[in-house]
Amino acid sequence: MAKINIDKKDIAKSLFLNGAFTQEEIAAKVGTTRQTVSRWMKDGGWEEMKASLTITPDQIISQIHRQIMEINNRIGEREPGRRFATPQEADALAKLAGAVKKLETDIGVPDCVSVAMRFLAWLRPLDTGAARQFGNLFDAFIKDQASKGK
Template sequence: MGFLHLNHYKNMSNLLTNQAKKVMAEKMFVEDGMTAKAISEQLDVSEQTLSKWRKDGRWEDKRAEMLASPHKIREILIKELKTVAEGGVSLIDADALAKINKVIETLSSSTSVQIVFSVFKEFDNWMADQDPKTAVLFTEYHKQFILFKINQEG
């Protein structure tokens, strides 16, 4: 399937229900970072309607969470590194970039014992409701893994 021209999206927007437009608009705003004006033009929805949807759905908060996610930060840094590698001027100072990169490496290299413990606990409680005998087996392995992680970090 080839890339659709913008006019095709405008024509398709006439076929979409308001609920479908709302879902698409939220994705365009939160994940793609598009402006309300651009979304309005693409989906043929008034900016006033978008403003109401944004407020009711807390899109601003969702966008902020998306931008603060380690995945998004890494994406921004990789784009910045590419700019510098191609001879462009960095918009981020090198010391800040090195510090941010270190944090990203820390976030992506290993999962903390606290997070593992929390997830295992939630899983074990859920599993106990599903199959208590199997839950006991899992719990024992989970304890062993947590001890392993503690020894790795210590």
């Protein structure tokens, strides 16, 4: 049962961070109460997270690339024959490269919700009926995904 709550909480968090939903709407979408969503928001610092979402994955990747370049520049400045990464530098380079790969390939719940929200915003002015149907189907999909954590 705890796994379901974690999944619901993750989905609620994604809806809050990526959408413009009220606590009541989020609660209805994930099958919990507004009070529970309110507690999750307060305990998890979601308001602060939403404020910090102005940075994109591409910007983060760009920052990581700059860090990699800085490490490589330091290695390149060493005297000839000693231009090799130290174990700590090699470890840092591997971790940074792994972070870039993860950012470039991972698609999580927040990404799915974000795409669905953008699609709904695009579809709504074109066909409100289709947008309503898509919204209902996406809500059902989210609830189904949350229930698979049983």
